[in-house]
Amino acid sequence: MKAIILARVSTEEQMTEGQSIPAQIDRAREYAKRKDFDVAKEYQFDESSTKDRRVKFEQVVEYIRKSKENIALIVETVDRLQRGYKESVELDILRKEGKLELHFIRENLVVHKDSNSSEIQRWDVGVLLAKSFVLQISDNVKRTFSNKVKLGEIIGRAPIGYLNITNEMTEKKTVIIDKFRSEYICKIFKLYSTGNYSMKQLAKLMKEEGLTTKKGGKIGLRQIELILKNAFYYGYQLYKGELYPHKYEPLISYEL
Numbered sequence: 001m002k003a004i005i006l007a008r009v010s011t012e013e014q015m016t017e018g019q020s021i022p023a024q025i026d027r028a029r030e031y032a033k034r035k036d037f038d039v040a041k042e043y044q045f046d047e048s049s050t051k052d053r054r055v056k057f058e059q060v061v062e063y064i065r066k067s068k069e070n071i072a073l074i075v076e077t078v079d080r081l082q083r084g085y086k087e088s089v090e091l092d093i094l095r096k097e098g099k100l101e102l103h104f105i106r107e108n109l110v111v112h113k114d115s116n117s118s119e120i121q122r123w124d125v126g127v128l129l130a131k132s133f134v135l136q137i138s139d140n141v142k143r144t145f146s147n148k149v150k151l152g153e154i155i156g157r158a159p160i161g162y163l164n165i166t167n168e169m170t171e172k173k174t175v176i177i178d179k180f181r182s183e184y185i186c187k188i189f190k191l192y193s194t195g196n197y198s199m200k201q202l203a204k205l206m207k208e209e210g211l212t213t214k215k216g217g218k219i220g221l222r223q224i225e226l227i228l229k230n231a232f233y234y235g236y237q238l239y240k241g242e243l244y245p246h247k248y249e250p251l252i253s254y255e256l
Contacts, residue, residue, distance in 0.1 A: 001101070003037035003072040005029065006060060008045035008080045024076045031105050037072055057082075061090050064100055071099060077106040078126030088127055149239045152247035159232050160213060160223070161185035161251055175248045182251050184211040188227055189252050199224045 007024035021044050032039050041063065045056055064071045075081045081102075082088065094100035095113060102111040102123070111123050145155050158164050158175045161182045166173050184206060191197045197205070199221055206219045213219065227233075235250040236243040 001035075001037050001072050002040045002067065002069045003032050003035075003074055003103075004060065004063070005032065005039055005042040006045070006073060006075050006081060007043070024080065027076065027105060028074045031074055031103065032072075035072070035103075037074070040071075057087060061094070064094055067099070070101065072101045072103055074103045074105065076104075078104055078109075078123065079130035082127055083130045085127055085131070088124075145239070149237070149244050152245055154237060154246060154248065155239060158248075159230050160227065161233065162248070177249055177251065181211065181214075184209065185227060185233060185251055188224065189233070189256050192228060193256060199228065 005025060005028040007021045007028065009021055009024075025042060025044070029039065043056065043060055060073070064073070073081075081104075082091075091100065091102065095102065095111060095115075098113040100112075102109075104110075104123075104126070107122065107126060109119065109122055109126075111119055148155055154164075154175050161178055161184075162175050163178045164173065165176055188202055188206065191202060191205075192199070203219055203221045203224045206224070211219050213223065231238060231243050232246065233251045234254045234256070235245055235248075237246045
C-alpha cells in the first residue's frame, strides 16, 4: 500500500522532548517498513495550529483525494494530525470511501473503512484530548495577556515610533522610543491638529520627508489614519475594546 508520513511540532518544548520532526519521521519510516508500505510522500509541519497549518492539511487531503491508490496516512499520534473535529469530517469521508487508512503509531491504532465502533471511538477520544489541550493553551494565553495589561505591559508589537527590544542581560522584553521615527509621529499629530492638513496630504508629506514603516515600506493614507487613531502615543493601549494605561514613555500629550 502507498503511504504518506506526516510529522508536526508546534512548540519548542516538543522539539526537546523526543517529538522533533526528524524523530517523528524516523519512527514513521520504521513503522512503514514493518508494514511493507511504499512511502510516497512526507509532510513536515513546523508550526502551531493556525491558518497556515490548515492550508498544509488541505494539501495532504487533496493528495489523498486525487490518488488512484488507497493511502495509509502514518502519524506519530492523533494530536500531531489534528486539534479539532473539523478535520475529522474530511478524513472520515475518505476513510468511508476506502481511500484512506489512519495509522497512529503511539496509540497503536489503525482506523480504516471496516473499523469497528471501538476503534472509531478511540480516534474520537484522541481528537477530544487534543482539542482540550488547545483550549487550555488559549485560556493560559488570555490570562497572561490580562495580567500584562494590568501591569501596563504591551501586548504584541509596538506601533511605528517605538521599538520592541530585549534586554541582553535579563532577557526581558520592553519598548523604547524610536528616536528617528518618533519625530515624524509627533509632527503628524501637530500638523493634523492645525486643521490645515488632511490625512492624504500628511501621507504625501511623510513620503517626501523619508518616513518609512519598520520594514522599510512607504507610509500611505491608511498608515496615517492608524497613527492618528492610536492611543498608545499618549499613554494607553487598546485591549478588548477598552483603553488601559501603559508604562512606556508617551510621544504626545492626551490634549494633542
